[in-house]
Amino acid sequence: MVGRRDHPGAPTPVVTLRTRCAAGTALVTALAAVTIVVAGLVREPVRLALAVAMVVVAVVAGWDALVHRGARRYAAGAIVTPALVGGVLLLDLHAVTRIVTVAALVLASLAAARVALHDVLATPSFTTRPVGPAARGVLLMNPRSGGGRVARFDLENEARRRGITPVLLRPGDDLRELAELAVARGADVLGMAGGDGSQAVIANVARRHEVAMVCVPAGTRNHFALDLGVDRDDVVGALDAFGDAVEGRVDLACVGDRVFVNNASLGLYASVVQSEAYRAAKINTTARMLPDLLGPDARGFGLRIDWPDGLGDLDADLVLVSNNVYRVERLSAFGTRARLDEGVLGVIALSLGNSTDLAALLAGEPRGDLSRHRALRQWSTPEFVVDSEEGLVDVGIDGEALRLAPPLHFRSLPASLRIRLPLHSRSAVARSPLPRPGAASAELLRRLIAHPGTGGVHEERR
Structure with a gap:
C-alpha cells in the first residue's frame, strides 16, 4: 500500500508563546x-524506587491516552489512576498535603502536555x-440542509448584522445560477451555508471567477469544513x-466536468451510502449489506481500474477517489485528510477475491482497521x-447519488480555490492522529528548539 507523498512545500507550524509556556x-x-516523591522517601530506597516507578507509569500512561484513540x-487511562494512587500511598499517609500536591502536579503536567502537543504537532x-x-460578501443558504440549521442559527439575520447579503435557496x-448572479452583481466573497454537495457547487463558481469562498457548516456531516479546520459546532462563528x-x-x-470538494465513491461504498438506514447506523448498515453485495450470488460492480502495483487492469469492488488523501479507518467512515x-x-x-476477504472486512469494521486489510x-x-x-x-459524489456514463475521468485541480477562514479557526488541530509518546516528546522538543519564532499566522508558500 502506497501512503501519501511528502508535501515539499508544507509549512512548519509556528511555535507560539502559549505553546512554549504549556511545554515548559x-x-x-x-x-x-517526582522531586516531591524523592524528597519524601530519600531515606527509604525500596519505597522510593517503587513510588518513582509508579509516578512514571502514571505519566507515561497519561501520555499514551493523550496520543491514541479508541x-x-x-x-x-485506566492505568493512570491506580498507578498515581499507588505512588502517592507509598508516601507518608499523614502527609495529606504532599499527596494532594503530587496528584495535582501530575494532572497539571498531562493537561499542559495536551495543549503543547496540539499546538506544535498538528x-x-x-x-x-x-x-x-x-467588500461585498454574499452568503447563499440552503434551509433544508442539516435538519434546518440555517433557521436554527438564524443565519439570515446574523449575516445582515455583519453586512453580508443573504440569499436563501x-x-x-438553481444554486449555481444564484451564485453566478451574485458574482455578476459584484460579490468578491461567496459563502455557502449547506452540505458538502452545495459547497462543491459554490466552490466551482468561485474557482471559475477567481473569487474567495467561505464554508459555513450548516449541513449534516460537514466533512469539507472539518478538513478545512472550521469548527463545525460554531455555525455562526464561521x-x-x-x-x-x-x-x-x-x-x-x-x-468529467463535475467538481467535488471531498470524494467520489463507486461500487460497494456507493451502494452502501445510498441506503436510507445508512445515516442512522453506519456500521450496522454496512455489515448487513456487505454479504448481499459481495456474496457468491452477487452480481458484482464491473469496475475496472489500472492497479498501481503491476496487477494490470482488474475488477474492483470498491473505489473511492478523493480530493487529496484520506486517512483510512472504516468502510463506514474514511476519516480525515491531513492536507x-x-x-x-x-x-x-x-x-475481495474470496469469502475470507469478506469475513476479514466485516470483522475489521468495528475495530476501524480497514487500512490493514490485505x-x-x-x-x-x-x-x-x-x-x-x-x-x-x-457514483456518490460528496454525498449525492448520481449515475454517470463510463469511462470516468478523475483529475485534481491544484490550488484552484481561494478559501477564507475566521481568525479563530485552527486548521487540523484536535483531529489529526498524534504520534506515540516517545516520538511526540522528541518532536515537541525538536520544534521548540529549532523554531523560536512566535505568532500564529502561517506565511503563504511562494
Missing part, C-alpha cells in the same frame, strides 16, 4: 512531582495569509471569515480513470 509547564510539573486510550491542512474584510431555485480573516488556496477535484493542497487524488481500491490498496495520483462495461455507473 508540562516538564516542570512532572519533574516537581480502546487503547481507555486502557491507558499540521495545518493548507497555508494561509492575513486578508481584510470582504427556495424550491425550484461568518467571521467575511471580516478580517486568513485566506489560502486549496485543491478541488473533478470527474488539502498536495495537488493529488487519493485513490482507495478494494477487490485486499485494499491506497495510492495518490494527479489523474485516474475508472471504466466499466455497464452503460451507467452508480
